[in-house]
Amino acid sequence: MKYFDEQELRTLLAAYEICEPPAALVQQTVILMRKELARSVVLVPDRQRQWVMAVLGSAVILALSFFYMLSVGTVLRMVVPPQFAVYLSHSLYAFTAAELCLITGTLMVLCLRNVKRSRSLSMAGLT
Amino acid sequence: MAEFAEQDNALVERLQNGDPQAIDEIVERYKRPLFAFILRMVDDYYTAEDLFQETWLRAVRSIRRFRGDSRFSTWLFQIAVNLCRDWIRSKTGRQFVPFEDIDELSCDPSVDPVRLLQSEAVRKLVGELPDKMREVIVLRYFHDMDDPEIARVVGCPVATVKTRGYRAIKILSKKWNLRSRERGGEAQNEILR
Numbered sequence: 001m002k003y004f005d006e007q008e009l010r011t012l013l014a015a016y017e018i019c020e021p022p023a024a025l026v027q028q029t030v031i032l033m034r035k036e037l038a039r040s041v042v043l044v045p046d047r048q049r050q051w052v053m054a055v056l057g058s059a060v061i062l063a064l065s066f067f068y069m070l071s072v073g074t075v076l077r078m079v080v081p082p083q084f085a086v087y088l089s090h091s092l093y094a095f096t097a098a099e100l101c102l103i104t105g106t107l108m109v110l111c112l113r114n115v116k117r118s119r120s121l122s123m124a125g126l127t
Numbered sequence: 128m129a130e131f132a133e134q135d136n137a138l139v140e141r142l143q144n145g146d147p148q149a150i151d152e153i154v155e156r157y158k159r160p161l162f163a164f165i166l167r168m169v170d171d172y173y174t175a176e177d178l179f180q181e182t183w184l185r186a187v188r189s190i191r192r193f194r195g196d197s198r199f200s201t202w203l204f205q206i207a208v209n210l211c212r213d214w215i216r217s218k219t220g221r222q223f224v225p226f227e228d229i230d231e232l233s234c235d236p237s238v239d240p241v242r243l244l245q246s247e248a249v250r251k252l253v254g255e256l257p258d259k260m261r262e263v264i265v266l267r268y269f270h271d272m273d274d275p276e277i278a279r280v281v282g283c284p285v286a287t288v289k290t291r292g293y294r295a296i297k298i299l300s301k302k303w304n305l306r307s308r309e310r311g312g313e314a315q316n317e318i319l320r
Contacts, residue, residue, distance in 0.1 A: 003296060003297060003300040004296055004299060004300045004303070009268060009296060009299065010268055012249060012299075012303070013249060013253070013264075013268045013269065015245040015246050015248075015249045016167070016246050016249040016250050016253060016269075017246055018162065018163040018166050018167065019159075020158060020159050020162065021158055021159070021162035021176065021179055022176075025176050025179065025180065026154060026158055028180070029154065029179065029180045029183050029184075030150055030151055030154055032180065032183075032184055033150045033154070033183055033184060033187045034147045034150055036184055036187045036188055037142065037145060037147055037150065037187050037190075038145075038147070040145075040187070040188060040190075040191070116145075
């Protein structure tokens, strides 16, 4: 039994030609891909979603800390010497400021997401 | 070759940034090889159309996860291979449209009918190969991929690709010789001349 060599096989297979896909199919595919691309931009990208979750998580933790400061701080105020009371109130302000920053950050992410969504939709010609 | 891959990477980056113009360019580059690959794998024109579309949609859906560890073409063909495998697994009992009934298959109306018959003979020969061997033969001889790249596309070791290729060539040779003997050999051997 004689087996094909590389060249023979290539010559043989060259007879099996396939033309381009129909233009209508390609066009329809491109339209669907554009919609899909716009939709994938609309969906929060993984990294951005993780960031939002991190910010929200931190905000919750800080809210708990704030509550802790208010309640435990009040107790500490009664226990610690009066010269340390100023540190307690400063830390209370610091926590409030940090929390405000995190909430602002979260709002900014949400706004930017909406801006990006409308931009991608208009780029894809879907608006 | 490297320049082609660089252009692919630039297009992929644009896609990842949500640029819809990049879609037209990347589809234009790969529409022919991808469609030909799928059609050779599934051997059914209308299914090939569906899988062609589905491959692109899956590609665009997961484009953000493409990190450039392999070439874009390798990644795209991986998606196509998986879709073809899924379809082949589930094809039992489906109705096939004979190739002869599909006008689009003739690229050129003035195409030589003898050439069409030869093409049909080779198509049947390739179509009769076991699926995993067909993947290797199609990628190696129709898409000029080397064995390491085929291994990445089909998800197996290079040694397995070599074995599958070797066995496929044996099967093809055996069937071709058998067919030649049955039909007098003249018409079929025209192809090899």
